[in-house]
Amino acid sequence: MFDGIINPFYFIGTQWQMFIEWFLVQPLLAQIIIVAGVFTLIAGTIILVYYIVKGLIYVLSHLFKALYRMLKALAKGIYNLFKKFYNLITEDTIKPKEQKIVYYNINKEIKVKTPRSNNYSLLVDASKVKFCSKCGRKFSKTVKDFLNSRGSAYCDKCGKKYISQTRTIEMES
Numbered sequence: 001m002f003d004g005i006i007n008p009f010y011f012i013g014t015q016w017q018m019f020i021e022w023f024l025v026q027p028l029l030a031q032i033i034i035v036a037g038v039f040t041l042i043a044g045t046i047i048l049v050y051y052i053v054k055g056l057i058y059v060l061s062h063l064f065k066a067l068y069r070m071l072k073a074l075a076k077g078i079y080n081l082f083k084k085f086y087n088l089i090t091e092d093t094i095k096p097k098e099q100k101i102v103y104y105n106i107n108k109e110i111k112v113k114t115p116r117s118n119n120y121s122l123l124v125d126a127s128k129v130k131f132c133s134k135c136g137r138k139f140s141k142t143v144k145d146f147l148n149s150r151g152s153a154y155c156d157k158c159g160k161k162y163i164s165q166t167r168t169i170e171m172e173s
């Protein structure tokens with residue numbers, strides 16, 4: 001008995017020997033019932049183990065799926081957080097550019113679309129301006145000559161007045 005505790009294989013061996021000795025002295029019917037009982041026990045154990053393993057796999061797979069979703073959401077959250085930080089850091093360098101574009105567009109709109117400005121004469125660089133900002137007509141040679149010689153001219157098509165910037169500066173100085 002003391003040896004059995006120390007060596008479990010020896011303990012199982014003696015138990016098995018005791019069982020065989022006991023089994024052999026039993027009557028035939030009892031032997032058949034015992035064998036059937038052992039097989040039922042083995043089959044029952046196999047079925048039980050099968051369902052336990054199946055259940056374990058089911059639970060584990062759902063656990064891993066949940067874990068995967070959780071990690072994915074976490075990764076996405078961290079990514080968005082870093083993106084926000086990145087935008088926050090780079091915002092200062094990006095914003096002035098955007099503002100420049102906006103201002104430019106506003107200026108363009110005021111010059112081209114505001115009706116009031118069209119009624120006033122527009123200061124232009126005579127050497128660079130080629131088209132009327134109101135109607136879009138290309139300036140004829142006469143208009144350009146007038147701009148250069150007199151310092152002012154009217155559009156052939158719409159009559160908008162243009163004043164040469166260079167002439168104005170020259171006259172002022």
Ligand SMILES: [Zn+2]
Pocket residue numbers: 132133134135136137155156157158159160
């Ligand atoms: Zn015009």
